[in-house]
Amino acid sequence: MTKYRLEYIWLDGYTPVPNLRGKTQIKEFADFPTLDDLPLWGFDGSSTMQAEGRSSDCVLKPVAVYPDAARTNGVLVLCEVMMPDGVTPHPSNKRATILDDEGAWFGFEQEYFFYQNGRPLGFPETGFPAPQGPYYTGVGYSNVGPIARQIVEEHLDLCLAAGINHEGINAEVAKGQWEFQIFGKGSKKAADEMWIARYLLQRLTEAYEIDIEYHCKPLGDTDWNGSGMHANFSTTFMRETGGKDYFLALMAAFEKNCADHIEVYGPDNHMRLTGKHETQSIDQFSWGVADRGASIRVPHSFVKNDAYRGYLEDRRPNSQGDPYQIASQILKTIAEVPTAGKASAAA
Known part of the structure; x- marks a missing residue:
């Protein structure tokens, strides 16, 4: 088993231009992790303009994974921001609602x-x-x-x-x-x-x-x-x-x-x-x-x-x-x- 440094990356709730955010989680895997291996992870949305302090929980849902050559056993984990239920996209989550077409x-x-x-x-x-x-x-x-x-x-x-x-x-x-x-x-x-x-x-x-x-x-x-x-x-x-x-x-x-x-x-x-x-x-x-x-x-x-x-x-x-x-x-x-x-x- 290898300890991987997972950098969960997301877009915050600032407007008109969101900022990139990231935090690291350490997890053990036998091989380089896939999306199915990666858990949801919570964060403090009140510090990113995505929630209020009295109800600050937001959830990160991994949607894409990339090797991170700058870190030993590093993984870049791009995430969508979800509501506390982990299912409903947060209003700031633009990725969840865009049109997509592999032919485009x-x-x-x-x-x-x-x-x-x-x-x-x-x-x-x-x-x-x-x-x-x-x-x-x-x-x-x-x-x-x-x-x-x-x-x-x-x-x-x-x-x-x-x-x-x-x-x-x-x-x-x-x-x-x-x-x-x-x-x-x-x-x-x-x-x-x-x-x-x-x-x-x-x-x-x-x-x-x-x-x-x-x-x-x-x-x-x-x-x-x-x-x-x-x-x-x-x-x-x-x-x-x-x-x-x-x-x-x-x-x-x-x-x-x-x-x-x-x-x-x-x-x-x-x-x-x-x-x-x-x-x-x-x-x-x-x-x-x-x-x-x-x-x-x-x-x-x-x-x-x-x-x-x-x-x-x-x-x-x-x-x-x-x-x-x-x-x-x-x-x-x-x-x-x-x-x-x-x-x-x-x-």
């Missing part, structure tokens, strides 16, 4: 800033560094500094060791800004892995005395890019059938539901979606082939040979967004379009 594939591009001493990593104590230009996919000390690349490489290693489908990293447009990409088949799987990747990044940077700033426009109304979490998506029907008529109907549905999308695409998006810095204005909807200033960017591969088949990129979700709600809203809109239901049937 999502790729999230998580942008963020490294922050130290109240400013982006690499910024001078006063003022700003040299303007944007050389930082995106940059290399060299003057562009990325002495620490950032080491952190993102360590984070990549941790994600790969956990079995997370981490697809890449790059320095972003602003100084101190980076991105990583997570892909998953099914909205729950993709969102689960994004939340665990965020957790691993935030835990890793503790040792460097660096914070992760997810705010979509931390530098305010300045000539510096904000941070997004662009959502690349497709369904079985979009990948295998598609067609221009279907695509145009889908874009009409996205335009009609624009306000519903913005509502769950992350707080303070009005600060980021201004029509500048590769964004469309928050009160407008547009699509365009290879257009990084559109609401939805259509890849050249999608329109190749007039097929209108493949994946699309919604550029409006921001870096603070909840991937559960983002993916679910996208699927709700797709479900409104005739023939979209065939995607689920074929999955």
Whole structure:
């Protein structure tokens, strides 16, 4: 028998952006534990904005398990928050109610800033560094500094060791800004892995005395890019059938539901979606082939040979967004379009 360190991880009840929480339990198992091996576990919801002190019990229900390479015999246990009966989802538990479809594939591009001493990593104590230009996919000390690349490489290693489908990293447009990409088949799987990747990044940077700033426009109304979490998506029907008529109907549905999308695409998006810095204005909807200033960017591969088949990129979700709600809203809109239901049937 081996003693495993089980890190139960969940989202708290803070709004508009939940925080990641975690606590460790030690259990003995003959082999690496599966979901069926892991018990429910209680916690004090009054300390996480999920209960009152006079009735503070909440329950953690394991829903996904990953190896934790940072700890000896470590296990990352992603959990949903349940009411004291252990059966009823807590009102803050968004994962329990989202739409899911294994035939729907999502790729999230998580942008963020490294922050130290109240400013982006690499910024001078006063003022700003040299303007944007050389930082995106940059290399060299003057562009990325002495620490950032080491952190993102360590984070990549941790994600790969956990079995997370981490697809890449790059320095972003602003100084101190980076991105990583997570892909998953099914909205729950993709969102689960994004939340665990965020957790691993935030835990890793503790040792460097660096914070992760997810705010979509931390530098305010300045000539510096904000941070997004662009959502690349497709369904079985979009990948295998598609067609221009279907695509145009889908874009009409996205335009009609624009306000519903913005509502769950992350707080303070009005600060980021201004029509500048590769964004469309928050009160407008547009699509365009290879257009990084559109609401939805259509890849050249999608329109190749007039097929209108493949994946699309919604550029409006921001870096603070909840991937559960983002993916679910996208699927709700797709479900409104005739023939979209065939995607689920074929999955």
